[in-house]
Amino acid sequence: MLTKRLIACFDVIGGRVTKAVRFQDNIDVAPAEDLARSLYEDQIDEIVFYDITASAERRKIDLDTVRRVAEHVFVPFTVGGGIRDVDDMYEVLKAGAEKISVDSMAVRDPDIIRHGAEAFGRQCIVLSTQVQHVGIRDGIPSGYEVFIDGARTATGLDAIDWVRRGEELGAGEIVVNSIDRDGTGDGYELDITRAVADSVNVPVIASGGAGTVEHIADGLTAGGAQAAIISSMLYSPRLDRNPSVRELKGALIARGVPMRPWVD
């Protein structure tokens, strides 16, 4: 059967992984390629990296770092940040990524999703959404609003309306990242994750807040997600201990969550 996926996520600045809490107070962790290589050896299912300052600084994505990671990682690898058009996407794919994550740019220019899917296939385009609980009101029937620019700018878009639109335009996966939970270790925001999973027929990825194995298991069961993004747990220097991927997957399998088994 198709197993659930554990995805390691990095925020990268200048080729180095950095870790924030609720999009602030970044601390330096390690060079992206070193962390990627060690997680590959620990049999992570997938890696996502966001060049988090590319978009704000209006510069192109750091292709050298993409290439250095791709050289050492033989599991799928998604890259996001600062991607404005199909030519940018092609550069990132040529550097060795499999998938492109679009976020703020897709809100400003939704056609980027369609153009990317037409050029490289639906499976290549991951729509990443930053959502915040704002309560049910006019224009936000789900109670969750989409934010962009590193959670700084409200869009007035309802989370469920936006992911449905993204799927129609050609997104092959949807990431639901909870701004309220990001970096907190309090667990995924299960209500909105489940609501998104029930609203689209493409795979859904839970993101933001995983601090324990139970949180991951909840995201993949009650949350209805096909994959779970984890970051702090795996490498944050703020924690006393970072569990291995092998340990996390073993604990998930023991809880009945289907995962790719360890290969000796």
Added chain:
Amino acid sequence: MIGVVDYRAGNAPSVMFALARLGLDARLVAGAAELDAVDRIILPGVGAARATIDSLVETGMVDALRRRALVDGAPFLGICIGLQVLFERSEEGPAECLGWLPGEVRRFPDSVRVPQIGWNLVRATRDHALTTGLPAEPYCYFVNSYHAVPADPTAVLATTDYAGAFCSMVAHGNVAATQFHAEKSGEVGLRILRNFAAWDGA
């Protein structure tokens, strides 16, 4: 020397990185004449069947691939879309494909999430050089909305379950292919690529 067919919609860079990790000699092949300089061929692929076929037609690769693989008998490995285009036609597009193998390519039903994305179990249906040395339960990375339905069941080398069993590997003479991304299936996928590099095509 392995030739990795390069076209704009492909995932050729990832395949090249994987072959480099294995210490195998490989080069990107963008034109028909360059195919003569390699002794085995990988046709990678992501994206859409129609875009892939259009690229191969534009670059004159359709006839060159046919000559090298089907006439000269060079060992050939298709990956993902590189498997699907070997059949006669695909529902995606729809597109007329290479037609090297009888059968067609169909979409997964809406009863499952489409595309299928993730690691799934690949069950070999017979012994073959490509699957030598794999773990008892090999999981590989799939990203596909469509899957091949071979008309000749003897071409099937492995099956995988998603909305029922589908064909996840084919092997017919010197032509083989994986629906999963061997270059992105961890050590299991690297082993399949290493097996391909050593395969005599029989």
